[in-house]
Amino acid sequence: MMSMIRSSSAATSTGGLRLTTGSNSKRQPNRVVVQSLNSSTLSNTEKPVLSLKPLYVSAERSISSGAQSRPILRDLRCKALHKDEEEKPPASSAAQKVKIGIYFATWWSLNVVFNIYNKKVLNAFPYPWLTSTLSLAMGSLIMLVSWATRIAEAPKTDFDFWKALAPVAVAHTIGHVAATVSMSKVAVSFTHIIKSAEPAFSVLVSRFFLGETFPVPVYLSLLPIIGGCGLAAMTELNFNMIGFMGAMISNLAFVFRNIFSKKGMKGKSVSGMNYYACLSILSLIILTPFAIAMEGPKLWAAGWQQAVTDIGPSFVWWLAAQSIFYHLYNQVSYMSLDEISPLTFSVGNTMKRISVIVSSIIIFHTPVRPVNALGAAIAILGTFLYSQAKQ
Structure with missing residues (x-):
């Protein structure tokens, strides 16, 4: 299941979504818990997300312009996989x-x-x-x-x-x-x-x-x-x-x-x-x-x-x-x-x-x-x- 989490600098102050991460010594992908704290901060088209599965997270970073750096709207692409699941390659x-x-x-x-x-x-x-x-x-x-x-x-x-x-x-x-x-x-x-x-x-x-x-x-x-x-x-x-x-x-x-x-x-x-x-x-x-x-x-x-x-x-x-x-x-x-x-x-x-x-x-x-x-x-x-x- 693919999930799209959209966050910004305002999300931390209003509640929005909280990401809790953890890592281990075996350099396995971090375990991420995505929990909705306040569904009212979400738009009508977005629904609260609650997942307790291991998530593999990749994110776009802020863009720097000159000496200043300003945060931009970022997309976190999270893929929920069980530990025994593997991605199947597309059929030829x-x-x-x-x-x-x-x-x-x-x-x-x-x-x-x-x-x-x-x-x-x-x-x-x-x-x-x-x-x-x-x-x-x-x-x-x-x-x-x-x-x-x-x-x-x-x-x-x-x-x-x-x-x-x-x-x-x-x-x-x-x-x-x-x-x-x-x-x-x-x-x-x-x-x-x-x-x-x-x-x-x-x-x-x-x-x-x-x-x-x-x-x-x-x-x-x-x-x-x-x-x-x-x-x-x-x-x-x-x-x-x-x-x-x-x-x-x-x-x-x-x-x-x-x-x-x-x-x-x-x-x-x-x-x-x-x-x-x-x-x-x-x-x-x-x-x-x-x-x-x-x-x-x-x-x-x-x-x-x-x-x-x-x-x-x-x-x-x-x-x-x-x-x-x-x-x-x-x-x-x-x-x-x-x-x-x-x-x-x-x-x-x-x-x-x-x-x-x-x-x-x-x-x-x-x-x-x-x-x-x-x-x-x-x-x-x-x-x-x-x-x-x-x-």
């Missing part, structure tokens, strides 16, 4: 950059793999409600086993925690299902192009529902986002309204998820990994009855048999892979929020979409018109400009 910027680079590379790689296997599964097994449920179930199972075996430390939660998490889980569930429905109807690249419009939804919701205002550059950055997404949608060869609306609903749901998360998690000391684990468990509980109502076991059984017949045992691996990688990429993204700034995260999220769009086009041989590619590029550029202007 190079090491921090490497750490962030590892986070980004892992995050992007896991997301690309998830999207590939998710699309493979949905092409063979077009039941997005069950697919979404299995993704959450796998993540919940992984974390429950990790807590039970103490591979990861279980979070300490209470009723208030789960109450605050409930609206976040509802929004997360809607966004997850809507995105999966979208990818079951259209190309992965198109879904992610539309999902790049999430910043526009964020600004509009914050402006009209929360009354927040933003600088002019933020509003201007929305123009290329909206224009690029619109151009990409109009020129999409395999356009589907359900797929388009699914991506739009996902954008809106994830914006509300972020808003609820900021409001509900203030003061909660749960790590990013455990926070997403709890979110997955609660979302699974919410989603399961709706998935049964929307599709049902009869359709799932028939679809499963058809998929195994057409694809073979590989289909089971596809389903397991998409569920595992869904949890892992989301977990890494939440963990990265503990280590990087929101601006860095926004830039990383923009680059993630580029990697997913490009990789999916290459792997699935998605036909893309030049005008469609231009619209995607404009939308992605607008997202990047938004992340810069938001700061």
